[in-house]
Amino acid sequence: MRWPNTVDHGLCPMNCVHHPESPRPGIFGRALAVAALLLPSLAVAQAKPPMPATFESHVLPIFTAHCAECHGPQDPSGSLHLLTRDDVVRGGQSGPAIRAGNSRLSLLVRQLEQGKMPPEGPALKPGQLATIRRWIQSGGRRDGENAETARRRIAALSISEQKVFTNVFFTNCLDCHGKWRKEGGLDLRTRAGLLKGGKSGPGIVPGDPESSLVYRKILANKMPPPKNLFGDQTYVTRVRLQDRNELRDWIAAGALPSRKTRPQKDPVLNKKRLDHWAFRPPRRPCVPKVKHGDLLNNPIDAFLLARLEPKQLRFSPAADPIVLLRRASLMLTGLPPGPHETSTLLDGQKPHSFEAFLDRLLASPHYAEHQATWWLDGAGYADTHGQINRDELKPFMWRYRDYVIRAFREDKPYDRFLTEQLAGDELFAWKDGERLTAEQLQSLIATGFLRTASDATDEGSFNKVLNRFGVINEQIDIITSSVMGMTLECARCHSHKFDPVPQEDYYRFAAIFRPALDPYDWRIPNVVLHPPKYPVPNKYSRDLFQTSDRPNAVIQLHNEQLETRARKLAAQISDRARQLKDKDLNTDKLTASLRADIKTLRSRKIQSLRIHGLADTGGVPTPVYVFRRGEIHQPGGEVTPGPPVALSTDLEPYRVVAPKFGKTSGRRLALARWLTQPDHPLTARVIVNRIWQQHFGRGLVNTPGNFGRIGAKPTHPRLLDWLSTEFVQNGWSIRRLHKQIMMSSAWQQSSRTRELHNTDPDNRLLSRFPFRRLAAEAIRDSILAISGGLDRRLLGPPTERLVEPTGEVRHPAGPQGHRRSIYLVRRRKTPNTMLNLFDAPAMSPNCLQRTDSTVPTQALELFNSDFVRNAAVRFSRRLLSTGRNGPRLLVTAYRLAFGRNPTSAELRRDRIAINELTRRWETELQGDDSPETAEQRALQNYCLILLNSPELVYVD
């Protein structure tokens, strides 16, 4: 949910950001298009056949006068050169500028009609526009060229080799004529392979499509064959009519190879754009001097105070120690402090040092669980594939979640953490099925980070090339936003509107992942292709298979449960057989459906331990082309892998060295090495900012996924740089960073405000600690911890969910209670109702900043749901089991729920209230032989009120 970024965009229409697949204009544009399409169409219908016009005599003078300044031969804007006919036809970044014979579909005409061009200076006169239309309509001829020559020349120019290969061969043929198989000796990956052909002769005869074998096979519908590799005939794609025609025209024009284009410097890489703080390496600033030196606990305070003092502000007074305990515990572990942690202070004894308390928290496994929550938010973690109703489970995705928890628990240096997640499979010689060391296994599991995009390509009808690109795009969006703080996604369709990111950058970045995620050599994200009609060999699955010498308990349990259900159904069949006596079971409908159910259940059994990770598929990947306007059918020039060029200054260059071992390309490892350079302008800043955000609600940069030029400006740029360099110097240790922040006076100040803050109304300068609501998981876990229903076991497979007939989604308790929220299965289609209500993010694709909504359905959940009502009953029993009563019972309740002692006024109020409740229950229960007494009922109601208290869901 990165809505705030989108709001900030303002200038970039939302549809452009969010759906660049479509070449069409967005919603607004569409409304206009209706009108635009209607008006000229009437005119065209009534017009006489147009007078022929030619380029040099009629059109060139117009272009020279109005367009040559930007679209002349020197470094033309958008790579579009308008001064020769052939260059006009070739077009620029957005594709061919004209479509001969159809002025209305010509990009050039659309831009002129909509007044987008020329951007400055006088618009074209209607007569000039009419001349251009007439020229296009009459075939786009040059002076003295006859119609047929022009047609052939234009056809040859507008159809590039890469377009034919992408749309015809890559999309439809590579399964059998590519990297893995060369049926009939034919390899269709390159022009050379096509010309060479196979056993039956050359694939094509340049200049003569009718004699070209490949074209004839396609035309006759012989190829692609009616059944695919798995014997499936439903989802075989056929070569589209227009692609087939383009193949014909390309062959007819001589099957020319692509013209090598000179790489051109994109105008977005200008000085103004490049000169942005986030693209320059952080430099360690001096710690500023401040007047109130006594307020400083560490350098962080100096940076903050230096901004506060000129506004006549200071930090608020230090918060009460008891407030700090609760704050620290909830911030680091997502759980309220236990009674043993607060008792020393609350009993009025001398407190332990806060630092020692922090160290204990940072060493707690609950710290690691809570930290994993925000990392997984950024990674877009879910346990299912999403997209369609089936919402297929990734049965072992939790191993990646456990990897993340383990990493935080051992405080794995962030550079290592990142490297393993981006390229864990490239770190050691690894081959399918080999026994692994524990460390190797962990780094393979870490690549689960690259498997979090929603993906339904294991469903035949969603396994089209467009869907595959959808998965890759989503994954790239996750990586770039969460790790690099860049909105690279914009550059998928056009050079970035604000940042120095040319369109090529997106495709160069995508090329890094091409060896593992090749849309033309695709691995399905599952072991079964749906509908599950045919056995699919493991090698078509993206999952990695792990051999294990011991039977895995998780798999066994899973399979046993399925088998038990299958046996129950089998028993029903035998019952049925007895009922029907002599009748033939094979004709019985019920039996048939039972048998089908049994088959489905058994097919869901898991055979081997899997890793939902990513590894290169091996061999030479298909070339990566820039897609004009993001359309997968409009390839432009080829690109080589690499990170965004704007970040390359002052850094070690991105260098791919294929490891000697294995089949891996080394492209992702090179990315990890490049990203984790100590001087990298973004890596440390982005992570430091995300951790700051955890503590203060907003990051130093309030757009954690966008450090670009329209992202928020840092409120304290020097502090950000100081923290980033400090972080790297401290060995990329996240735990030390937390401690450093929490030991500052800024973190330890009170959140109370007395006066109206006219000088710092929204607390950007941190003149007080931000008062905040807990995240969804922390609310649920707190309720469980307070009521004594929390199962504190660590790691392991997730708790499966139950969907109630009312539509409520619950995750039931096990014998030891409810597990922490991070261990609940995260199914995209059926998220836990309570977590969902309190803004736990839907992973579409990831979340870097949660929203805090306040809606009545939250009140309904906390006041009426079984989950909270049961917790209230449990809480009341927990209180009674202490054997205390009267004020001492209330004190225990307050300590458990809010980590403090009640005031005397509260004690009085609550005692009266409980008495009144008891009295009312006595009236209600008269004549009722309820097993619970009025006192018990009253205490349950009272506990429900405590669990509904705002004090529980907000942190002071």
Added chain:
Amino acid sequence: MSPTHRTNTDRQQHRRDFFGSMRDGLLGVGLTTLLGSDLPRVVAADHRPASDLTPRPPHFGGQAKSVIQFFMTGGPSQVDLFDPKPALAKHEGELPQGFIDNVESVGSAGGLLPSPFRFARHGHSGLPVSDILPHLATCVDDISVVRSMWTTSFNHETGVMMMHSGRPIKASPSLGAWVTYGLGSENRNLPAYVALDDPLHKPILLGKQNWQSGFLPPIFQGTRLRSIGSPLVNLQPRQPLPPAILDFTRGLANRMAHEHQLRRPGRPELAARIASYELAARMQLTATDAMDLSQETAATHRQYGLDQKVTESYGRRCLLARRLVERGVRNVQIYMNTANGDNPWDHHGDVQGNLSRSCLQTDQPVAALIKDLKQRSLLDSTLLVWGGEFGPCRWPEGGKPGRDHGANGFSVWMAGGGSRAARFMEQPTNSAITPWKTVSVFTISTPRCSTALAWTIAAWFSTTTVSTSGSAASSRPAWSERS
């Protein structure tokens, strides 16, 4: 008296004022928005309030205030409902090449299949409607049929995404989310955007995604109300507390919340939270009241078919839609039940049986809703949109008398809300063998509705405005328009 004590007295005073205002049922603070605003963010950030449901006037004057969308999942067959193709009978069993070139997968196509139903012209407009929609046939002068829809995919999922959001990707806001985003809500006590699906929540295609807010803030997403039982999850607890206990419990909770707030001045989010608890309590009454059909007369029940088993379920949702629209709900989406998880308007094997059954379940309730809205003068302010994600092909699947999926042409109809009624586009009779993608441009008679509706309707119909074949205008068949 110590100064501290005096402060406490002041606070007591203050608190009493506050409780006084509570007794009047007023919570002045934070209640400008319905169903809770995103207050913390509004206050903390310097953005304009992104999540705000305050009713907003449209930029241009318009009639439509609400939308009711009948979503007919599966792809209702236009050639059997609104778009007679007599030429199909003439070419029965043939499969012209023009079709093959325009489809991605011919699969197991047989020849052309004529409609098993009879068409007759109805009303002043003379709109042909087939004999399985007898009730709708009596309202043809209130609706306008659009026969030139097409979409990008013949998969249900993609098609449903396209029809709900105009895009084949899963994170796009739905039509209703845009409507709510643009216009806000007119009822503070009910959700602004309601989805009425199967009361047992049997899965429908894509489920919640159909009323998602996508990249818009979650406040604009649809709320699924159940048409039987409790309309919202946890609207009532499983075991309700006796009223005397409930009142006291609520009162104490409220008091604690207020005291908590008083100790933390300058925190609007706390006021909003208190307000949300109040609103929740009110919703227990309003939502229950809105969904209480016993308030309707027996005649109304009969009109919507609530007295017959076959129409009862869908009729109930149609009647609820009217009650919600009456109460200012902005957008209502109605879905059919799915018997076994099938798509109700998908008729692969048996177009005659399946289509008749789906029509039987929905025809009377839908017509009743049109008439009811009209009689209550609500039709002018309510836009009704009826349609599915695509329409089937004109050939059967395999040898069976059913129809396979087809994305290249289908029909929807709209009514009310300022859309011009009694209007349809007539095609030349030989168009049974015209490749459909050349049929691309249609005009909707400039729905005189708000900007927000215009956007959404533009999105909704956007697929009809751009031709992929590249010959939109030149090869456009000569439409003749009747009105």
